Amino acid sequence: MSEILINCxxxxxxxxxxxxxxxxVEKYNELAHSHRLEGNVYFGKVVNIxxxxxxxxxxxxxxxxxxLHIKDILPKANNVTGNKNEEYANYNIxxxxxxxxxxxxxVKKDKADRKGARVSTNLxxxxxxxxxxxxxxxxxxxxxIEDKEESERLKNxxxxxxxxxxxxxxxxxxxxxxxxxxxxxxxxxxxxxNNIEDIAETLIQNKSQNPQVIYENGGIINKIxxxxxEKNVTKIIVNSKDLYSEIQNIIDKSTRNIELELINKESILxxxxxxxxxxxxxxxxxxxxCGGFIAIDKTEALTAIDVNTGKFTGKWNLEDTxxxxxxxxxxxxxxxxxxxxxxxxxxxxxxxxxxxxxxEKILNLLKQNLKNDRAKTQVIGFTPLxxxxxxxxxxxxxx
Numbered sequence: 001m002s003e004i005l006i007n008c009x010x011x012x013x014x015x016x017x018x019x020x021x022x023x024x025v026e027k028y029n030e031l032a033h034s035h036r037l038e039g040n041v042y043f044g045k046v047v048n049i050x051x052x053x054x055x056x057x058x059x060x061x062x063x064x065x066x067x068l069h070i071k072d073i074l075p076k077a078n079n080v081t082g083n084k085n086e087e088y089a090n091y092n093i094x095x096x097x098x099x100x101x102x103x104x105x106x107v108k109k110d111k112a113d114r115k116g117a118r119v120s121t122n123l124x125x126x127x128x129x130x131x132x133x134x135x136x137x138x139x140x141x142x143x144x145i146e147d148k149e150e151s152e153r154l155k156n157x158x159x160x161x162x163x164x165x166x167x168x169x170x171x172x173x174x175x176x177x178x179x180x181x182x183x184x185x186x187x188x189x190x191x192x193x194n195n196i197e198d199i200a201e202t203l204i205q206n207k208s209q210n211p212q213v214i215y216e217n218g219g220i221i222n223k224i225x226x227x228x229x230e231k232n233v234t235k236i237i238v239n240s241k242d243l244y245s246e247i248q249n250i251i252d253k254s255t256r257n258i259e260l261e262l263i264n265k266e267s268i269l270x271x272x273x274x275x276x277x278x279x280x281x282x283x284x285x286x287x288x289x290c291g292g293f294i295a296i297d298k299t300e301a302l303t304a305i306d307v308n309t310g311k312f313t314g315k316w317n318l319e320d321t322x323x324x325x326x327x328x329x330x331x332x333x334x335x336x337x338x339x340x341x342x343x344x345x346x347x348x349x350x351x352x353x354x355x356x357x358x359x360e361k362i363l364n365l366l367k368q369n370l371k372n373d374r375a376k377t378q379v380i381g382f383t384p385l386x387x388x389x390x391x392x393x394x395x396x397x398x399x
Contacts, residue, residue: 008240037107039217061211064116072120127189129174136167292325302345334369343394
């Protein structure tokens with residue numbers, strides 16, 4: 001069972017920690033002055049087209065123009081591969097958009113440093129149990145729902161709704177939900193999308209020249225609660241009366257009995273020794289119980305994780321020693337990338353193993369431990385240089 005701690009300091013900066021058995025498994029920060037765009041839908045205007053890059057810049061009313069690539073214009077082939085298999089050279093972006101035209105886009109990756117947000121014309125409106133993908137005629141189930149019978153049951157329920165050629169992604173939180181709960185969520189999401197569509201049509205008909213947000217996805221707290229409330233969360237602890245009221249309203253809409261506690265303290269990060277755990281999670285080096293350690297280095301292109309034997313010398317032969325360190329490192333790596341919300345390309349440099357079956361054992365262990373992660377992950381496997389390649393989608397993209 002999980003608990004969520006939400007600490008609000010005097011400057012109104014928030015620290016959110018997801019706790020399992022007294023240990024932090026996820027942590028996020030939301031600064032009072034932060035302005036997150038991810039998930040927001042905008043009425044924008046095409047200001048520049050880079051034909052050679054098959055991309056465009058879109059004015060969305062923010063300080064920086066957003067970036068739009070043709071792969072985020074073409075309708076998704078399906079929710080698993082998206083448009084990855086498309087040959088973009090066969091398309092011309094100018095066949096789809098023109099400079100000065102109005103365009104409805106959704107932020108898929110937040111602004112970072114001097115880069116503007118990345119946007120898509122393929123909207124994804126998330127509810128508690130489903131996500132609506134307008135104008136994409138397919139129903140698909142989250143890959144994390146491994147029970148085939150449950151997967152088919154959920155698909156059969158959703159396919160009986162009036163989808164009107166819209167696509168639906170069934171989320172893991174839908175597991176065990178009945179027709180009434182799913183239909184209510186579907187209706188709420190459709191109502192939300194119809195409202196977005198109405199606002200957009202009105203702006204287009206009035207020939208508005210003012211790019212603006214037409215739907216705000218909410219901050220980190222709202223997203224976390226929507227994502228995890230229907231899972232195994234039993235208690236939420238906060239130290240702000242305003243947050244208490246806000247969260248109570250969200251809980252009231254949930255089907256689960258969740259305890260909400262208000263503790264009037266300047267900081268509640270001493271509960272479960274959360275502050276100390278947060279400080280440790282920011283270290284480059286993470287020690288393993290066996291005496292080995294992993295080192296985590298982030299670059300602009302990827303995150304490199306190096307596994308070392310450290311103080312561990314083992315009691316058996318070299319291969320057994322190496323495998324033991326790699327196994328313990330694998331479990332810790334899965335924890336750390338979830339805790340640090342590491343996204344993008346991740347390369348793991350394990351200690352070299354002689355036997356192919358040991359490499360397979362490590363890969364299977366990694367995949368098994370990644371199942372606890374809410375983020376979408378993909379383990380590619382060992383390269384010829386014996387490095388493991390994998391990818392992970394951020395729960396929250398960087399600001």
